[in-house]
Amino acid sequence: MIRRSHQPYLTQSVPGRQGWPLAFAHRGADTTRENTLAAFRAAVERGYGYLELDVRTSADGELVVFHDETLDRTTTGTGPLSDRTWAELSELLVVQDEDGSRVGGGEPLLRFEDLLTAWPDVHLNVDLKDDAAVPVIAELLARHGAWDRVLVASFHDSRRRHFTRAAGRRVAMSGGAAAIAAMVLAAPVGLAHWVGRRLAHIDCVQVPVRQGPIPIVTPRFVARCHEAGLQVHVWVVDEPAEMERLLEMGVDGLMTDDVDALARVMESRGFWPQH
Template sequence: MPGPYLATEGPIAFSHRGFSPEGLENTLPALEAAIGLGFRYLEIDVRTTRDGVVMVFHDERLERVTNGTGRLADHSLAELSAVRVRGNERIPTLAEVLQRWPDVRLNIDVKDDASVRPIVEVIEQSGAHDRVLVASFSDRRRLRVLRQLSRPTASSAGMAVSAIVKAASPLGLARWVARLARVDCLQVPRHFRGFPVVTRGFVRRCNAAGIPVHVWTVNERPVMEELLAEGVGGLVSDRADVLARVMRDRGPWPQII
């Protein structure tokens, strides 16, 4: 049986870093905009400051989307309070996002090793175990978070475990690998380095093993509809507006959680 996080009717729609045509990714307005479109699952990224505060931010460095410079990890929370995303919005903390939207579920991509213990502390303090899914490209980092939590929390496979599950699925071993690796779902790209990852057979075998496949990052309506027809368990999209229309045409929206 799926845990509370994944226990919902039909495929899950995730907004990728919220929704902002202006590029205000991972900011409060971007997350608010996605929620306004009907999303109840938000994909976000986290990194940790020099003084141990978990921030909602994707890049290692500040330059691409902010007026700051250098690595986020080299700054304190106080120093980051003056930094603005696209010149307008501040970088929020994970604790702030959890508190602001208690009825929303977060798919949290843990971007650095320094975030392992701080994210555990935020989840424990907020009692958000059923509201978050722990993700990371690094399975080692992901498992370090899970082992330190006092209660089970949903988790998706990193790159290594995803590859092992894909290789094991034709042998009927996908469920065994997933259980051993503490994986509740796979979050994968449709293609990787030119090779198909998400195929109809792979999705069918994963579904039979009780492992939903979530596909990122899907921004075109025809591709969304094709993947949903193939039985994927979720889609992650930058185009939350498009995905919301697709989901509304399929059934109840906003998604009931």
């Protein structure tokens, strides 16, 4: 049973879809053009209503949809993204192929504001990758009235708390590394509610199936998180059999790099499309 949340972001608002597990397109679910508008557009056209992405801040304060600290792995540029202005970044292309080689063509880098305004009914799961992103995203969400369309995530709990202060209001949030570690340790002894509500002030945990040899997502972990009022979202899951196993366990959301595989699994269960 999918855990209902008081946060609108975490509940399908379309009549008849409440309680559906959520399907997230991880960085657009296209490893050849991750975090680009083309990747996100393809996912939305396939039926995805939840897009997972990362943001970093340019030298002149623009919020850019990008994962790495440096440009080298995925673009025609080199060096830290934060050293470049948006005008400079807009001249670069995302050109990485699946095996890490450079290919022809390419897609331009993407400003967060352009993604935010592209589809009014699509939700964004935003991982804040630097401290400078905090006031910028708070201002953009206020300007566009998009508080209920965005979940804020960060591995750094301090950055998440900084965002809450900058926003001056609550939005959907997942826990950072410390909060998640506390949940993993607390769940087996029945303290998940205390950690989730009194310490971390989070709405969900977004976790891998396992960390190295240590399993994270177990039936007991999911049950304890649900008892604490927390949804469980799992990343990154590309195998259909694993998707089915986790959905049977009762997880509330799956993130994938395989846009078609997760869509087919959700379709087979009647949970599609999601926007």
